[in-house]
Amino acid sequence: xxxxxxxxxxxxxxxxxxxxxxxxxxxxxxxxxxxxxxxxxxxxxxxxxxxxxxxxxx
Ligand SMILES: [Zn+2]
Numbered sequence: 001x002x003x004x005x006x007x008x009x010x011x012x013x014x015x016x017x018x019x020x021x022x023x024x025x026x027x028x029x030x031x032x033x034x035x036x037x038x039x040x041x042x043x044x045x046x047x048x049x050x051x052x053x054x055x056x057x058x
Contacts, residue, residue, distance in 0.1 A: 024030060029040040033049040043049070048056035 024037050027039075028037045030036070031038045031044040031047065031049065032052070033044060034047040036044065036046045038044045038046070043055055048054055048058065
């Protein structure tokens with residue numbers, strides 16, 4: 001069985017795992033208006049924006 005010659009450095013190990021360190025849970029997107037997590041294809045509950053327009057006036 002092939003064995004690594006060198007111990008993997010912390011930088012190499014952490015950069016390998018970096019794509020998994022996403023701040024947004026699966027099934028969520030980020031509001032382009034206020035950058036808070038929101039459900040995709042739905043009006044943002046924080047800023048009431050959808051497709052760049054405020055769709056709910058309060
Ligand atoms: Zn928003």
